[in-house]
Every structure is written in C-alpha cells, then in structure tokens.
Amino acid sequence: MISSLLGAGDKANILAEALPYIQSFHNKIFVIKYGGNAMTDDALKAGFARDIALLQLVGMKPVIVHGGGPQISGLLEKMGVKSEFRRGMRVTDAQTLEAVEMATGKLNQEIVGLINRSGGKAVGLNGQDGYFIQARKMLLPPEPGDSGPVDIGAVGEIEKIDTELISLLQTRNFVPVIMPIGVGVDGQAYNINADLVAGTLARALNAEKLILMTNTSGVLDRNGKLIAGVTLADVDALIADGTISGGMLPKIGSALDAVRTGVKSAHIIDGRVPNALLLELLTSEGIGTLIRGNEGPHFLTDTQRYFHTE
Numbered sequence: 675m676i677s678s679l680l681g682a683g684d685k686a687n688i689l690a691e692a693l694p695y696i697q698s699f700h701n702k703i704f705v706i707k708y709g710g711n712a713m714t715d716d717a718l719k720a721g722f723a724r725d726i727a728l729l730q731l732v733g734m735k736p737v738i739v740h741g742g743g744p745q746i747s748g749l750l751e752k753m754g755v756k757s758e759f760r761r762g763m764r765v766t767d768a769q770t771l772e773a774v775e776m777a778t779g780k781l782n783q784e785i786v787g788l789i790n791r792s793g794g795k796a797v798g799l800n801g802q803d804g805y806f807i808q809a810r811k812m813l814l815p816p817e818p819g820d821s822g823p824v825d826i827g828a829v830g831e832i833e834k835i836d837t838e839l840i841s842l843l844q845t846r847n848f849v850p851v852i853m854p855i856g857v858g859v860d861g862q863a864y865n866i867n868a869d870l871v872a873g874t875l876a877r878a879l880n881a882e883k884l885i886l887m888t889n890t891s892g893v894l895d896r897n898g899k900l901i902a903g904v905t906l907a908d909v910d911a912l913i914a915d916g917t918i919s920g921g922m923l924p925k926i927g928s929a930l931d932a933v934r935t936g937v938k939s940a941h942i943i944d945g946r947v948p949n950a951l952l953l954e955l956l957t958s959e960g961i962g963t964l965i966r967g968n969e970g971p972h973f974l975t976d977t978q979r980y981f982h983t984e
C-alpha cells in the first residue's frame with residue numbers, strides 16, 4: 675500500500691490533491707478493463723474492489739469489463755484441452771467456449787462479491803443479458819501462408835452494444851461488472867476478447883476514460899522500456915517490427931479506436947501496482963502508457979485493421 679510508505683503530511687497532501695479530480699470526474703463514466711493477468715493474486719483483487727468502491731462512493735461511474743485469459747487457460751489445462759491463440763485471440767471450439775463461460779462467470783461473481791463487501795454496489799452481467807452485447811463471428815484477415823480468412827471458431831466481433839441496461843443500473847448507482855461474452859442473432863454465444871468489449875463500450879457510453887489494467891507497466895519498447903505515450907503512427911511501426919504483439923494487439927487497437935471516436939483518453943496501466951486505479955484517477959501521477967488519437971480520417975478503425983476481414 676502506498677500509505678504505509680508516507681508520513682502524515684504526505685498523506686494529507688495526497689488527499690488534498692484528489693479534490694480537483696473528484697470534482698471534475700463527478701458523474702463521469704470510466705470504463706475499466708481488468709485483465710486476467712492483473713487478477714492472479716487475491717490481495718490485488720481485494721485492493722481493486724476497494725478502489726472501485728471508493729471511486730463509486732465519491733461520485734464517479736466506473737464500469738468494469740473483466741477478462742480471464744490465464745484462468746480460462748488453467749481450466750482448459752485441467753480439462754486436458756490445449757489453448758491456441760491467433761493474433762491474440764483464443765481459437766474457440768465448443769468445449770473451449772464452455773470453459774470460457776465457466777471461468778469468466780466464476781471470476782465475475784468473485785469481483786461482484788468483493789466490490790459489494792467493500793461497500794460498493796456491483797451487479798454482474800453477461801453480454802447475453804438483455805441481448806446487450808450483439809456479436810457475429812470474427813474471421814481473421816489472411817496473412818502470408820493462409821489460404822483465406824482464418825476461422826477461429828466461436829470468437830465474436832461486436833456488432834453493437836446496447837447501453838440501455840448499463841444506463842439503467844447506473845441511474846440506481848450500481849457498478850456493472852461485465853464478462854466478455856456476446857450473443858449472435860441466432861442465440862449463439864461468442865467468446866470476445868475483453869479489450870475489444872471495453873473499447874467498444876467506452877465509445878458507446880461516451881466515457882471519460884478507457885483504462886486497461888494489465889501485467890506490464892504499459893506498452894514497452896523493444897528494450898523493455900515503458901513508452902509513456904503512443905499515436906497511431908507509432909503503433910503501426912511498433913506492430914510491423916514485432917515490438918507490439920500477442921495480448922497487447924487488441925489492447926492497443928481498442929485504445930486507439932476509443933480515443934478517435936470520442937473517449938477523452940485511454941491508458942494502459944499496470945494492474946499489479948497496488949492502488950493503480952487511484953494513482954491514475956486521483957493523483958497527478960499518470961502511470962503507464964497514454965494513447966492519443968491522430969488527426970485526419972482513417973478508412974478502417976484499428977480493430978478492423980488488425981482483426982476484421984471487411
């Protein structure tokens with residue numbers, strides 16, 4: 675905890691410093707993606723829940739989208755099923771989908787319980803509830819060696835997010851906690867990368883910030899050094915030379931999409947740092963990588979460029 679390292683004067687300064695942030699963020703929506711890699715430790719999960727309860731109690735409107743990548747992989751391993759990823763997306767057959775629903779459903783209830791025990795008011799949602807995350811099958815654009823678009827099973831891309839259910843909960847002061855499952859017109863459930871859910875939701879809710887909490891200090895350069903800020907032009911080069919890869923691809927695509935479509939800022943921060951959310955939102959100490967949009971129109975959005983065939 676930061677507090678144990680500080681003297682009384684420092685603590686008072688930090689509290690006083692929070693006031694302008696609390697004022698300017700009052701009633702503002704923050705979409706917070708809580709990555710599975712940042713929730714492998716019980717103490718961190720409890721700390722995250724306390725931070726969310728605090729943000730809610732001082733008048734902000736956090737919306738949580740959580741992942742569960744390592745937890746899903748752990749369950750698949752127990753089931754004797756091998757995990758395979760293509761461009762950061764889990765190849766999802768029927769058995770894998772079941773594991774995704776089970777592991778993320780369990781995490782969802784755990785996060786809801788922790789927030790409620792911390793004095794917040796949280797409600798767990800699956801994208802199938804009220805048909806609010808509408809999805810269709812995602813096909814990956816072919817890369818050299820592929821004969822055509824790549825079918826990765828029941829992985830979804832988002833068609834539309836209906837925000838009515840979330841707004842309804844927010845009017846009664848509940849914090850929505852969302853697991854990354856969508857539903858197709860035919861009722862088919864889809865496994866959706868949680869970063870993509872968070873980015874699309876931030877845009878749909880016209881959020882103040884999209885915050886992606888993961889297990890690195892932010893976007894790292896090829897020497898492992900934190901990059902404090904990136905734009906689309908930087909990202910293209912960083913992807914082309916392989917510096918950004920795997921799980922960072924959907925994160926950066928979502929963040930860029932969000933900031934270019936009205937979200938004021940997107941941040942990739944280290945969820946393993948105690949009180950990371952409070953540091954990011956209530957102090958002048960910005961942590962992690964800040965993602966900014968570029969000027970000028972782009973024909974395709976970033977998530978389309980990296981994952982879609984259309």
Ligand SMILES: Nc1ncnc2c1ncn2[C@@H]1O[C@H](COP(=O)(O)OP(=O)(O)O)[C@@H](O)[C@H]1O
Pocket residue numbers: 708709710711712741742743744887888889890892893894895917918919920921922923
């Ligand atoms: N340039 C980069 N900077 C930081 N992390 C990167 C980069 N490129 C790839 N990664 C990988 O992305 C991972 C984060 O994505 P992911 O494993 O999906 O986490 P989460 O569960 O938080 O979504 C990091 O742990 C790291 O292995």
Ligand SMILES: CC(=O)N[C@@H](CCC(=O)OP(=O)(O)O)C(=O)O
Pocket residue numbers: 708709710711740741742743744746762763764774829830854865866867868869921
């Ligand atoms: C399609 C796809 O890859 N879905 C993800 C959903 C969970 C997730 O996104 O978890 P993290 O945020 O912890 O990585 C998966 O199956 O792992």
